[in-house]
């Protein structure tokens with residue numbers, strides 16, 4: 001009897017054994033793939049549906065582990081495969097602060113937006129900020145941060161520029177790489193986005209970015225190339241738009257030839273959130289994961305495999321990548337999360353570190369820093385400040401610190417009559433629900449409240465009681481719409497202009513000064529009014545401590561050391577890209593997206609359905625410095641409370657490029673940090689190049705008066721190269737390169753030389769070509 005039972009037991013175990021499923025671990029990925037059916041494989045490549053409304057989406061469900069998450073992958077329990085969760089960034093984790101009846105709140109820190117991070121020009125600082133940010137993704141149980149955003153600031157009116165870093169691909173790439181390293185140091189993945197050339201929000205899901213290979217390689221892709229090579233993000237998000245006629249998500253040239261073959265990327269490519277009909281093309285192109293994911297996308301994949309359109313090899317390749325991502329995640333490793341990030345420590349970090357991204361644009365007669373002055377605060381945004389942008393990049397932070405609180409924290413007295421007047425207006429607007437709901441959406445972020453017409457009497461009374469006036473101008477922007485060339489956006493409104501002028505007239509006639517604070521997400525017109533105030537502080541939208549960060553800089557608790565990551569032109573139409581952007585040609589601001597769409601009449605509408613990148617590589621300072629056109633503020637510019645002297649430079653060849661070394665000395669009377677920017681001018685004889693290009697940068701530590709620091713910056717020959725379309729190769733001409741050590745693109749402080757003996761050539765795929773050559777503007 002016992003023997004029979006034993007035998008039966010063995011048989012049973014053998015039977016079970018032959019059907020037992022392999023459980024997914026890093027070692028069993030191939031075994032699991034061998035066991036999976038086609039349906040199961042397709043299931044792993046398609047997400048589980050829309051996340052929830054806090055992620056900026058319209059169709060929603062809170063039936064997900066982290067309410068507010070943007071999306072997730074699907075479970076396959078038989079292999080022990082759980083869901084992984086993706087949440088938006090880039091200025092902090094975007095989740096819902098409330099969960100049903102739970103009395104606990106789930107706020108997240110509002111960190112500085114991408115543009116503010118880039119303005120620090122401080123790679124280690126950005127890495128430490130995003131390390132803290134990554135802790136919050138980890139502590140809330142998110143597996144992947146859908147960040148950083150890193151498209152190029154091709155045109156200042158792009159509605160999502162605040163999420164992105166710069167007009168320059170080197171600065172963008174270095175910032176993105178630091179960002180990725182910081183977040184990923186927590187065991188949380190990143191997803192660099194939106195790959196690629198997603199440079200406008202108008203018709204963002206369909207617009208065709210048409211450009212020549214050189215602009216594509218040198219401007220649109222270069223930053224991504226740097227980030228991918230230097231930081232290995234777990235994911236890359238393919239953008240909605242087309243590039244040269246093919247959706248980025250379905251471009252084999254982009255996702256396989258360039259991203260994987262040339263750059264060696266081995267992570268997952270995920271679609272931006274949507275559902276294009278070309279699921280099968282996307283998979284074949286190298287796009288592994290469809291998000292947010294719909295059943296019909298899974299069916300399409302299964303059907304295409306059955307018909308032999310997708311080969312098993314292609315299917316398995318993407319499944320392997322997604323499974324390799326899943327096993328890396330904290331969810332998959334069943335690591336607990338606290339739901340309790342250290343918000344207090346992160347507030348302090350944001351307050352101090354965001355100050356490094358504040359750019360001092362003007363500071364006549366040392367208006368700043370203040371010393372124990374009584375301050376009158378004008379402008380509604382002094383009281384209701386803007387911490388970050390709108391859309392999926394919004395963060396549900398616990399509070400936004402106003403400038404009033406900021407000054408009070410620093411022990412400064414304010415003109416209460418002015419504060420009370422604005423306080424009453426603010427209360428009135430906040431209670432006026434119709435007005436408030438138009439400007440405020442819980443999960444998408446805020447527009448500034450309409451600026452009130454400040455009574456002249458109030459200004460006159462305040463000048464008697466106050467030593468200095470601060471006027472804050474606010475702007476916000478966000479996903480799905482571009483900014484406008486209008487008053488209230490690119491231009492000041494009449495009310496804002498008169499406010500600055502009236503306050504300045506009254507204060508100046510009393511011998512007192514006026515500071516304008518710009519609490520804005522992107523470039524605005526400054527040339528027509530910048531002469532009026534004594535000082536201008538560009539604060540961007542620097543996170544939830546905005547008022548404290550700004551007050552700290554104004555009072556000298558922090559020092560300003562930010563530099564511009566883009567050019568501020570005198571006139572919008574000075575920008576070559578303005579010829580091919582939705583808001584070309586009407587500086588009264590009357591053009592509007594709805595009108596443009598209505599004008600379409602069925603045909604393809606320029607700048608809406610397709611965009612010609614006729615500016616080629618001539619973006620930002622590359623254009624202005626080459627043609628010698630004046631700007632309002634140049635790329636790389638930013639003042640300090642002190643002065644720096646650049647001592648004798650040393651440029652040394654090292655076989656693969658050169659090192660550039662310089663000692664910077666604080667020769668002024670206040671502490672300060674200096675960004676040293678390395679611009680290189682190529683020798684004649686190669687391709688036509690910009691006058692100079694940024695090839696490296698570094699920031700000093702805080703230097704006290706009299707202190708100095710020696711900085712060395714490495715530049716390699718590959719990064720000196722430009723793209724030769726005729727042979728599809730990166731080339732650097734032989735000869736003598738001028739190496740400028742600069743404080744901005746318009747302020748070279750020292751010069752060295754580098755001789756490249758032999759021309760270098762780095763051939764790459766000839767791909768992603770335009771259907772018709774784009775006529776790029778000529779310079780000479």
Ligand code: BGC
Nearest residue numbers: 055056070088146272273392
């Ligand atoms: C945005 C992405 C975002 C995704 C998920 C899309 O609309 O373009 O940046 O990550 O939604 O919320």
